[in-house]
Amino acid sequence: AQTVTQSQPEMSVQEAETVTLSCTYDTSESDYYLFWYKQPPSRQMILVIRQEAYKQQNATENRFSVNFQKAAKSFSLKISDSQLGDAAMYFCAYCDGGSNYKLTFGKGTLLTVNP
Amino acid sequence: ETGVTQSPTHLIKTRGQQVTLRCSSQSGHNTVSWYQQALGQGPQFIFQYYREEENGRGNFPPRFSGLQFPNYSSELNVNALELDDSALYLCASSLTGDHVGYTFGSGTRLTVV
Numbered sequence: 401a402q403t404v405t406q407s408q409p410e411m412s413v414q415e416a417e418t419v420t421l422s423c424t425y426d427t428s429e430s431d432y433y434l435f436w437y438k439q440p441p442s443r444q445m446i447l448v449i450r451q452e453a454y455k456q457q458n459a460t461e462n463r464f465s466v467n468f469q470k471a472a473k474s475f476s477l478k479i480s481d482s483q484l485g486d487a488a489m490y491f492c493a494y495c496d497g498g499s500n501y502k503l504t505f506g507k508g509t510l511l512t513v514n515p
Numbered sequence: 516e517t518g519v520t521q522s523p524t525h526l527i528k529t530r531g532q533q534v535t536l537r538c539s540s541q542s543g544h545n546t547v548s549w550y551q552q553a554l555g556q557g558p559q560f561i562f563q564y565y566r567e568e569e570n571g572r573g574n575f576p577p578r579f580s581g582l583q584f585p586n587y588s589s590e591l592n593v594n595a596l597e598l599d600d601s602a603l604y605l606c607a608s609s610l611t612g613d614h615v616g617y618t619f620g621s622g623t624r625l626t627v628v
Contacts, residue, residue, distance in 0.1 A: 404557075433616075442621060443605075443621045444622070445617075446619075491557050491558075501546065501563060501571075501617070502548070502560045505559075507555075507556055507557050
């Protein structure tokens with residue numbers, strides 16, 4: 401079974417600084433997708449960034465980028481120029497590339513942004 | 516384009532009772548999944564529905580059941596509620612064949628007393 405591990409229960413960053421959230425996963429599949437979701441106090445899971453395993457290039461979405469190391473099964477999220485609105489729970493998630501769209505989540509990292 | 520809406524937002528039930536949670540999927544999406552998120556944990560996959568049939572199930576007992584309707588909306592039913600069923604229940608919709616990721620609702624907070 402696939403597992404996702406987030407080893408940092410909490411992280412903090414100063415406004416305008418950069419922070420990196422860690423995620424490792426375990427799978428025997430070669431075709432899969434990885435995601436970072438943000439969950440603010442409103443409770444809705446918001447997709448931050450997505451990475452296809454077959455793509456070697458790291459995904460980037462504005463201030464958010466990932467460092468995808470397939471051999472090491474590592475998928476970290478870098479947030480640049482942190483803003484107060486970035487404060488939230490961040491979940492790393494895995495999904496097989498087949499027809500089953502089950503997402504497997506990590507336990508999350510609570511990010512605090514200090515002004 | 517409408518997002519995913521869930522109702523109710525909060526619910527309190529007594530142990531042993533039954534509950535029905537509802538979800539309207541995002542316009543254009545044909546697949547609905549349900550997740551249980553216990554306090555301080557990541558969401559756990561309950562099951563997924565496609566074409567009104569269950570299409571994958573997580574490690575949840577049969578007292579967790581669901582329905583999907585022709586308009587792709589969905590219900591989650593839980594019978595014989597237990598205290599450990601207290602959690603945030605998230606509904607997510609997607610389009611089969613499209614791996615851009617789910618669109619989630621804001622969830623129903625269920626408290627079992």
